[in-house]
Amino acid sequence: xxxxxxxxxxxxxxxxxxxxxxxxxxxxxxxxxxxxxxxxxxxxxxxxxxxxxxxxxxxxxxxxxxxxxxxxxxxxxxxxxxxxxxxxxxxxxxxxxxxxxxxxxxxxxxxxxxxxxxxxxxxxxxxxxxxxxxxxxxxxxxxxxxxxxxxxxxxxxxxxxxxxxxxxxxxxxxxxxxxxxxxxxxxxxxxxxxxxxxxxxxxxxxxxxxxxxxxxxxxxxxxxxxxxxxxxxxxxxxxxxxxxxxxxxxxxxxxxxxxxxxxxxxxxxxxxxxxxxxxxxxxxxxxxxxxxxxxxxxxxxxxxxxxxxxxxxxxxxxxxxxxxxxxxxxxxxxxxxxxxxxxxxxxxxxxxxxxxxxxxxxxxxxxxxxxxxxxxxxxxxxxxxxxxxxxxxxxxxxxxxxxxxxxxxxxxxxxxxxxxxxxxxxxxxxxxxxxxxxxxxxxx
Amino acid sequence: xxxxxxxxxxxxxxxxxxxxxxxxxxxxxxxxxxxxxxxxxxxxxxxxxxxxxxxxxxxxxxxxxxxxxxxxxxxxxxxxxxxxxxxxxxxxxxxxxxxxxxxxxxxxxxxxxxxxxxxxxxxxxxxxxxxxxxxxxxxxxxxxxxxxxxxxxxxxxxxxxxxxxxxxxxxxxxxxxxxxxxxxxxxxxxxxxxxxxxxxxxxxxxxxxxxxxxxxxxxxxxxxxxxxxxxxxxxxxxxxxxxxxxxxxxxxxxxxxxxxxxxxxxxxxxxxxxxxxxxxxxxxxxxxxxxxxxxxxxxxxxxxxxxxxxxxxxxxxxxxxxxxxxxxxxxxxxxxxxxxxxxxxxxxxxxxxxxxxxxxxxxxxxxxxxxxxxxxxxxxxxxxxxxxxxxxxxxxxxxxxxxxxxxxxxxxxxxxxxxxxxxxxxxxxxxxxxxxxxxxxxxx
Numbered sequence: 032x033x034x035x036x037x038x039x040x041x042x043x044x045x046x047x048x049x050x051x052x053x054x055x056x057x058x059x060x061x062x063x064x065x066x067x068x069x070x071x072x073x074x075x076x077x078x079x080x081x082x083x084x085x086x087x088x089x090x091x092x093x094x095x096x097x098x099x100x101x102x103x104x105x106x107x108x109x110x111x112x113x114x115x116x117x118x119x120x121x122x123x124x125x126x127x128x129x130x131x132x133x134x135x136x137x138x139x140x141x142x143x144x145x146x147x148x149x150x151x152x153x154x155x156x157x158x159x160x161x162x163x164x165x166x167x168x169x170x171x172x173x174x175x176x177x178x179x180x181x182x183x184x185x186x187x188x189x190x191x192x193x194x195x196x197x198x199x200x201x202x203x204x205x206x207x208x209x210x211x212x213x214x215x216x217x218x219x220x221x222x223x224x225x226x227x228x229x230x231x232x233x234x235x236x237x238x239x240x241x242x243x244x245x246x247x248x249x250x251x252x253x254x255x256x257x258x259x260x261x262x263x264x265x266x267x268x269x270x271x272x273x274x275x276x277x278x279x280x281x282x283x284x285x286x287x288x289x290x291x292x293x294x295x296x297x298x299x300x301x302x303x304x305x306x307x308x309x310x311x312x313x314x315x316x317x318x319x320x321x322x323x324x325x326x327x328x329x330x331x332x333x334x335x336x337x338x339x340x341x342x343x344x345x346x347x348x349x350x351x352x353x354x355x356x357x358x359x360x361x362x363x364x365x366x367x368x369x370x371x372x373x374x375x376x377x378x379x380x381x382x383x384x385x386x387x388x389x390x391x392x393x394x395x396x397x398x399x400x401x402x403x404x405x406x407x408x409x410x411x412x413x414x415x416x417x418x419x420x421x422x423x424x425x426x427x428x429x430x431x432x433x434x435x436x437x438x439x440x441x442x443x444x445x446x447x448x449x450x451x452x453x454x455x456x457x458x459x460x461x462x463x464x465x466x467x468x469x470x471x472x473x474x475x
Numbered sequence: 476x477x478x479x480x481x482x483x484x485x486x487x488x489x490x491x492x493x494x495x496x497x498x499x500x501x502x503x504x505x506x507x508x509x510x511x512x513x514x515x516x517x518x519x520x521x522x523x524x525x526x527x528x529x530x531x532x533x534x535x536x537x538x539x540x541x542x543x544x545x546x547x548x549x550x551x552x553x554x555x556x557x558x559x560x561x562x563x564x565x566x567x568x569x570x571x572x573x574x575x576x577x578x579x580x581x582x583x584x585x586x587x588x589x590x591x592x593x594x595x596x597x598x599x600x601x602x603x604x605x606x607x608x609x610x611x612x613x614x615x616x617x618x619x620x621x622x623x624x625x626x627x628x629x630x631x632x633x634x635x636x637x638x639x640x641x642x643x644x645x646x647x648x649x650x651x652x653x654x655x656x657x658x659x660x661x662x663x664x665x666x667x668x669x670x671x672x673x674x675x676x677x678x679x680x681x682x683x684x685x686x687x688x689x690x691x692x693x694x695x696x697x698x699x700x701x702x703x704x705x706x707x708x709x710x711x712x713x714x715x716x717x718x719x720x721x722x723x724x725x726x727x728x729x730x731x732x733x734x735x736x737x738x739x740x741x742x743x744x745x746x747x748x749x750x751x752x753x754x755x756x757x758x759x760x761x762x763x764x765x766x767x768x769x770x771x772x773x774x775x776x777x778x779x780x781x782x783x784x785x786x787x788x789x790x791x792x793x794x795x796x797x798x799x800x801x802x803x804x805x806x807x808x809x810x811x812x813x814x815x816x817x818x819x820x821x822x823x824x825x826x827x828x829x830x831x832x833x834x835x836x837x838x839x840x841x842x843x844x845x846x847x848x849x850x851x852x853x854x855x856x857x858x859x860x861x862x863x864x865x866x867x868x869x870x871x872x873x874x875x876x877x878x879x880x881x882x883x884x885x886x887x888x889x890x891x892x893x894x895x896x897x898x899x900x901x902x903x904x905x906x907x908x909x910x911x912x913x914x915x916x917x918x919x
Contacts, residue, residue: 054673056675056693058692058693179658182658183658183659186655186658186659187659192654192655192658193637193654193655193696210636210637210654210658211630211636211637214623214626214627214630214636214654215627215630215631228498229498231500247714247717247718247721248502249500249502250714252637252696252713269696269713269714269717270691270694270713272717273691273713273716273717273720274691276717276720276721277691277720277724277812280721280724280728281808281812283728284724284727284728284731284804284808285804285805285808287728287731287732287804288731288800288801288803288804288805288893288894289797289800289801290801290804290805296809296812296814297805297806297809297814297815297823298809298814298815298819298822298823302826302829302830302833303833305826305830306830306833306834306837309798309801309830309834310833310834310837310838312797313794313797313798313801313834313838314837314838314841316793316794316797317790317793317794317838317841317842318841318845320789320790320793320794321787321790321845321850323789323790323793324786324787324788324789324790325786327785327786327788327789328783328785328786331782331785334782334785335779335782338775338778338779339772341771341772341775341778341785342768342769342771342772343765343768344768344771344788344789345764345767345768345771345788345792345902345906346761346764346765346767346768348789348792349760349761349764349767349895349898349899349902350757350760350761350764352796352895352898353733353756353757353760353895354753354757356732356733356894356895357732357733357734357753357757359732360728360729360731360732360734361729361732361734361741362741364725364728364729365740365741365742368721368725368740370740370741370742371741371742375742378742379741379742382746382749385746386746386749386750386753389746389747389750389754390750390753390754390757393750393754393758394754394757394758394761397758397761397762398761401762401765406765424757449732450732450800450894450895451793451796451797451800451894454793454796455793458789458793462789
């Protein structure tokens, strides 16, 4: 498919190309740029209709944005910058090296420059850092007709016009009104009579994940952001909230797999950076796992007498790890989605205890049959293995559900308490349980 | 907090309660209901303003919805049903037992009943099953003024009015126009001149996850759904897309932790159902892990001669499992987010090979130092352990990245190829590598 475009460029069929590009969505054009050899990019970019150009620019990778900016004339750069929404401009600036940022700032108009600086000053991951100040504000004493006049006059370069925010003289947030309500109301209706008072809002310092969850929970298209004096300073729109929620899920998944999260997609991360994401937990868990080895060393004599015991170690360790991982991951995700709260701790433990016993007994029964029929071990050995299974699964599920809750309670990240971490603890525990039961039953 | 409400109810302070409830968001009222003893619910529900009542009803748990419906008079039931959006009505019906469904269907008006039946007929997880047919449609030859008249007349009970869909006489989707464009256009402008032609759309049979991803990718508020004749039959709105994306992430996380996914939140799932979610993979993985035991049994003699070798088994198995898990989870998430595609397979393998070598060498080096200084084993043993580490990590990462890609290619679910599955394979492999290296180096 990319080859078609290359052919068109090589044959200088620019009118045809323009026609094709004008039918495409910006994000699809950006994806095409991603697949295209770099040298074709500036040319193809200049074929885009001016309005589309900025939208495509926003969707490109930072590397490509940088390359394009470096190639832009000052006029071209200014044209793109004038079309950008504030929050997109901030996103781009955050990714650019200092000299490019300097050039960008130089070519933005003073008002935009001021807003960019303001947003860059909010802490990373706060509502302030992802909001935009391009929203429609109305006054309480306006009529619906006044409101529409204002929307028509100022709406063109606002990211969303569908929720309008009502503020007083000091910019204090008084309420909100949707364009739907405005459209369904009489022209001479006063805004304060139709606006929703006491709207849900977030603070500039609210964590962006909480902002995204609020937007999703209330099914809003945008949520207002106020400062400590309750002045309306910006809004966060639903499209950004979706991105935050997806990033959050990815981060959780990475942490659960013992990876240090990164914001860059896999294919855009270098080998060395990927190594840096993966090696810390591998090292920590490797060192921890050596304690498990110590336990085996400690029971060397018992193992020497009943070598057959060794053959069940991997099965016991894996089953324990899997059982604990199931519980911990369920709890971690529940905490993330706010379906679970620390005050549910006893309900959860009681549930996990019963599930653990059911799982443990099922596994032990299945294993007993296999041990007797397939492996043909003695009933005593089978008994040792199967009662270890029940105890290990019980312990694993208990640890698996309580550790993430405890982490949450003391302000740690519960996602770290997932399978790899649990596995390491459960491995050691399962061996201790195993050898103790073996010693007791087999009198060693 | 709940106690305050109970007190208000017990003291019959209904006016005050009404005032408080009228200030709250429906989803927060639903959360309050969730915490309240059941007997207070019908009373509190009847204190809600009529418009809010339906919105709260939608947000309640299926159990509570059922209880309320059973308590409703026919008039009350009809009042709620009349206020429901079509897609919400369908969601509720899908959760209710047959006799309740019968009663609901009896009290919906014929048009709604027809639409409900239509949507219930689409396959589960398809765009058709989550769409609503409550959208604004316009004709190409309307003026902007006509469009606003139509929006004002029919918009009240539409879920979204902000994107209007332009259809021809046969209901074929011709284009779309946003209310923003309508507001910014002249009153006598013709719709066909300002509408976006060739809009992005999905088919009724498109998987709901693809629909949600499209909405998120294009930053749409809604996406049109067409049938095989390209007739517009519904739309999917962004709030439902967010729910689908969140559910999808949860499902992936559950599968990665060897859990059979369920749609119910953890705390609402019974012990027996949780057991059913967890036991299948535990059983499968337990049986698979016994093969690892067989490998140990096979090398019993070697282990007998060098008992110290046994103590490193847990560390080698865990590190292999963690390394493979990291790779597989990264690839699975990348596939889910469509950042990774099967055609990237060679790029991925080449990258994982280099990351694996870096990780393997780092781990081996760290371990060598520890083995020599802390454990004081012979250099030969340390060499065996460390070269096994490098090989195991290499193998684990290779398997970890290729299995999910292969699964995707042959139409299997890549999420199943996560840590627990990879661990089982890598465990066996790491032992085989270990004993072979040991045999070669130690001449056993």
